[in-house]
Amino acid sequence: MKEATVDDSVDVLLDMGALDVKEYLAASQPEVLIVTEDSIIRPLELLVDANNVKNKKVAIKSYFGVKAVDNTRSLIQAIRAFSNAKIVVHRDRDYLADADVETWKKAIREAGATPFVTSGADVEAYFSAIEHLAHVNPHIGPLELEALRAGALHHKTPAMKEKAINWRFDFAKKAKGINVNVGKIAAEVEQIFAMDEKAWLHGKEMVAGLRDGAAKIPGGVDVFEPSPHLTDLELRSALSAA
Structure with a gap:
């Protein structure tokens, strides 16, 4: 298989509706790029901040096709043509069996990225x-x-x-x-x-x-705020190893 060129990668990103990833990386130049299935990334941003103990420069980009390994493999290969950032691929565990989680992780590693699967069903947990x-x-x-x-x-x-x-x-x-x-x-x-x-x-x-x-509690209930109680050792390891 021939190595992907920048032109090849642009074509792949365009086909996948992810061309803005190239522009985004060129502007932000992160040490770590987290590709996520989540369209609302604020909870993941907070989780990353809580586990980024080495203060790496991290960018988070939403991409709906992350669960499909073939799509994600193409995305990883395309990104590699113009960025040296470490790629971490996030997906929610949902209700996957442990064996299926490990199968997905193995495929992501073989594609050249680091997998991150939430410990619970989703980031919000x-x-x-x-x-x-x-x-x-x-x-x-x-x-x-x-x-x-x-x-x-x-x-x-x-x-x-x-x-x-x-x-x-x-x-x-x-x-x-x-x-x-x-x-x-x-x-x-x-x-x-x-x-x-x-x-x-x-x-x-x-x-x-x-x-x-909490509708009747004055001030309601706050949820998506920083705290020291958002530790995830797998995410921490993925960020620290970059």
């Missing part, structure tokens, strides 16, 4: 931890905050289960075709939800529940 919420909401008493979070979790758990079943069904259908055992998937999801909540808590749903529950 980090901001749903009680320690973080307590830090950024000093105006809410400890007992009231505990009750707020418990209420949000209780209210949103059915929606999280539904999301988990639908997500696993769609994933299995794409991987295996029409022969998908929905009953087995539902049973697997019940097993997941019997585990520690970190294994299944969906942050976006939780944040919505927290905000609904």
Whole structure:
């Protein structure tokens, strides 16, 4: 396979709707480029800031096709033609089985980038931890905050289960075709939800529940703010090794 030229890379980026990545990198010249599936990047920016212990110059660029390894491989190859930045590819864990997470990580490494998969279902899950919420909401008493979070979790758990079943069904259908055992998937999801909540808590749903529950609290509830309780060792390692 011949090495990609700059012209080849521009063509690839244009086909993928990611031509602005080239212009973005030329302007920012980061040490680390994080390519993310998230269109709203503020939570990821905060998570990166909390784990960028070596103060590397980091740029974050949203690209919807990140979950598809073939697309991401093409993107990585194209970027390599005009940038020496370390590339970190982020995707949410969603409700992937551990083996599927490792398969995706392996493919990203083989493509020449560093994978980062959230420890929970999504980036927003980090901001749903009680320690973080307590830090950024000093105006809410400890007992009231505990009750707020418990209420949000209780209210949103059915929606999280539904999301988990639908997500696993769609994933299995794409991987295996029409022969998908929905009953087995539902049973697997019940097993997941019997585990520690970190294994299944969906942050976006939780944040919505927290905000609904805090409607009558003066000042509401703050979520996406900096705090020392956003540590992720995998992300920290990826940033530090750049």
